Amino acid sequence: MTVSSASTPAPRAPDTGGSVVISVDAMGGDRGPSVVVAGMAESAEKNPEIRFIVHGDQEQLTGLIARRKVLAGRCDIRHAGGVVTMHDKPSQIIRKGEGTSMWSAVESVKQGEAQVAVSCGNTGALMALSMLRLRKLPGVNRPAIACLWPSRSPQGFNIMLDVGADIRADAHDLLQYALMGASYARNGLGVEMPRVGLLNVGTEEHKGRAELKQAHEMIEQAAPGSFTYVGFVEGGDLPSDRVDVIVTDGFTGNVALKTGEGTAKLVGDFLKDAFSNSIMSKFAAVLAMTSLKRLQKRIDPRRVNGGIFLGLNGTVVKSHGSADATGVSAAIKLAFTLAKSGFQDRLAARVAQGAVAASVSAAEAGEAS
Amino acid sequence: MTVSSASTPAPRAPDTGGSVVISVDAMGGDRGPSVVVAGMAESAEKNPEIRFIVHGDQEQLTGLIARRKVLAGRCDIRHAGGVVTMHDKPSQIIRKGEGTSMWSAVESVKQGEAQVAVSCGNTGALMALSMLRLRKLPGVNRPAIACLWPSRSPQGFNIMLDVGADIRADAHDLLQYALMGASYARNGLGVEMPRVGLLNVGTEEHKGRAELKQAHEMIEQAAPGSFTYVGFVEGGDLPSDRVDVIVTDGFTGNVALKTGEGTAKLVGDFLKDAFSNSIMSKFAAVLAMTSLKRLQKRIDPRRVNGGIFLGLNGTVVKSHGSADATGVSAAIKLAFTLAKSGFQDRLAARVAQGAVAASVSAAEAGEAS
The missing domain is CATH 3.40.718.10 (Isopropylmalate Dehydrogenase)
Structure with missing residues (x-):
């Protein structure tokens, strides 16, 4: 030592x-x-x-x-x-x-x-x-914090970012989050071709969020060969098998993260109440111990401990x-x-490549207009 | 007929x-x-x-x-x-x-x-x-959709609004949501003096959201005699006994609602998996039936069915x-x-009163500056 x-x-x-x-x-x-x-x-x-x-x-x-x-x-x-x-x-x-x-x-x-x-x-x-x-x-304009989310995906977790590094994110930031999140999924979770989704509300009323529509197009263009872009996803998709990486701004991501944790804890507490309710249910809890422990392990926040600064x-x-x-x-x-x-070197390479692609497409858009 | x-x-x-x-x-x-x-x-x-x-x-x-x-x-x-x-x-x-x-x-x-x-x-x-x-x-500038959220509060539910009527909300809208949500809590849930909180992220980084800080002050001023303002709350507080009414914009509220529903469903599915895992656990599930049914009832989304347009x-x-x-x-x-x-008449009266109070305080602020 x-x-x-x-x-x-x-x-x-x-x-x-x-x-x-x-x-x-x-x-x-x-x-x-x-x-x-x-x-x-x-x-x-x-x-x-x-x-x-x-x-x-x-x-x-x-x-x-x-x-x-x-x-x-x-x-x-x-x-x-x-x-x-x-x-x-x-x-x-x-x-x-x-x-x-x-x-x-x-x-x-x-x-x-x-x-x-x-x-x-x-x-x-x-x-x-x-x-x-x-x-x-x-x-990179804004770094992000990425967290893991228990999910139905084969790897058992989805990645969400940003969950609180910055409360704002413009379309370019969201594209960077998509690139960084995909790189993290590949190197941290071993997902060869990560599915990336952009968090939105599932109604017609999202018209006002111009940066989301713009990010939608930018991420779609950046995807081929690197990740699969599944388009807009909703809050209910966070634990789903539709997606591996969920991209959002740090305000929404932080609220979603804490809401998910709070809900899981509420259901867990209600479950404990239910099993300590009667002698019969306490006996049942003893019998079901192994199963309950397995459940607890699956949703144990300690297993997904670790937000990554990207x-x-x-x-x-x-x-x-x-x-x-x-x-x-x-x-x-x-x-x-x-x-x-x-990971760090791969991430840097991927982001640099994304930045070049974005500036090329911005230049092309400029020429076209 | x-x-x-x-x-x-x-x-x-x-x-x-x-x-x-x-x-x-x-x-x-x-x-x-x-x-x-x-x-x-x-x-x-x-x-x-x-x-x-x-x-x-x-x-x-x-x-x-x-x-x-x-x-x-x-x-x-x-x-x-x-x-x-x-x-x-x-x-x-x-x-x-x-x-x-x-x-x-x-x-x-x-x-x-x-x-x-x-x-x-x-x-x-x-x-x-x-x-x-x-x-x-x-x-009222923007109507809101209010939903009920299973919680540890005595009435068993908290109210959150807006959960998707409009993706934007400025400080004045958030004040209106606070007034409408408090009125709904009083008339719909029988909470005499509702506790109202404003949804935010729990970090230092919220400095950028100017409309939240402004709404924070406006709601604080409107509270006395009508409801208790508990200040900023986080995603984890949604199901808590800290608050009865959670105020947020429709984008964040919609994501939080769907995240909460998705998480509860995930935990429920994991629970089902756990109990169907072995003969022992299936037997335990039979014994625990009453308790599990009670749990199911507590988190049953059908019981909280009904978003209100306010x-x-x-x-x-x-x-x-x-x-x-x-x-x-x-x-x-x-x-x-x-x-x-x-409810409708009471709500209208409360909102009108709030609008008068807001314009008076705006006028006072104008004089002071």
Whole structure:
């Protein structure tokens, strides 16, 4: 276990013999560093190739990591005394965040020491820091946060983006989201030819949303050879097998995400009520335990833990603030899968290609008019 | 049973001795008039005060109604040969819809023969026809569709609006939605002092949505004495006990509604899968039948069937196109409750008062600046 300081620029990590290095912000979550380290240990057990650069309080982390045998020799600890809290405003963190574990974790990706960063911290601050330090990919105007959604698709999940990086999105942004989402589906979920849909309302009244109609045409043009464009989809299609990637602006996406989570939780609570209602139903619950556990696993939000920041020069995975060890482990696994697939380079190439295509078609439209 | 033609303006209905008259479009639903008449019969059995004016094919309706003893002497059939289909465009119906059962059903409310109209037909066409024939309430710029949402609130449901009448809403529209939603909660759900929230994303990034911040202030000022304003709420609060009325634009509301429905259905399907998985779990399902039925009833979309069109000179209830008899009966019950409470007059008074208050505060703001 190596200890170095985050205040001096770190050198490139030594040759890790084909292993994948994940940069982990150990301090930002609601449950503290012990849960993050437990999640790292879970991941490390399953993936022998994984190594970590861990950012946070050196003394605490040294103790926590020493207690996990599976992490021995696989963690590089970087001391960072500051912690970004859930109440810190992104603007403050941009000005004064240097020296926090979150800043340090993003910095490891910027310096090329780690392929992906993972944090359970404040989403707004993490996005602001990631944009400040990693900068936007050429051709991307607005980065996006993509989430996974339990679905009837063969891979078990659909991808939705943007779910809250920016409340606005114009037609060009929506096209970029389609390209980035398709790339994520291919590299993160292994969907060879992702089906992409654009979220809209299913009535005649959508005439007013000019940017959606424009995006509809732009995405249709960009699809061939790269993904299948299924056209407009509705809220009810989010968990369906009609689509793998759902594209929307960050306002609508955030509301949809939280509505879905809230509804699933409501139904789950009602189910619990139903089974604790009588002696008979409690007995039934015992008999049905295996089935209920299977159900719980299918809709367990911890399994889909990990919003991905897309559109930056580097990949950042945002885990839920309240994630437990299983949740943190799921986020790390996602980071690992993306790193292994060379996702960042593929994404950059795809976006650049899309930007060229869009400017060509814009130029053609200009000539035609 | 009386039969008259929809083509000649109908006179005021004769004194119905304190009963409530509901105008029913029998033809628009996916399942045809027999299901609508079955739903009417269910309602009529529970509410001795209810009477109907039924619009559609006279011969079919006469036969269907004759088979239901509970409807004897309580239905006034109006022949309308035309049917609005799910594929008709609202613009076509406005031009050529006269003579359809939907047009005729709305007309009965316009003529004051019935207090509320109920239709399972095409939402866009029904809204367009309702706006054309009933006209907007003074002070209302955009009418809204309000839906019920299963929740942890004491009344078991929250109200959300707009869920798709119009994809846009400015600050003044959102204020009107708050007033109309509060009035609906009071008269439709019996909530004395409704808690109203404005849907937003829970991050710092909402700075760009100027109309939401403005609406936030306007609703806060309008609240005292009429409803409690709880401020911004998130998608996760829709089924919560934090709020009774959720205000949003029709694009976001429509996506949220369909996302919630889709998620509930997904979890329900997963639950069914789980219980049919093994002999043990099937046995457990039998034991848990009563509990599962109770759960099903709590989240049954048919129980919350009925979107209300608010902001017109007359109340229109839109039932799901695929509603069965229980669904139609729920929509009619809602129409009945609103009619009994004198909802339309109260709503008009409240909106007028709100419009005055808004113009006074706008004038004051003008003076101050």
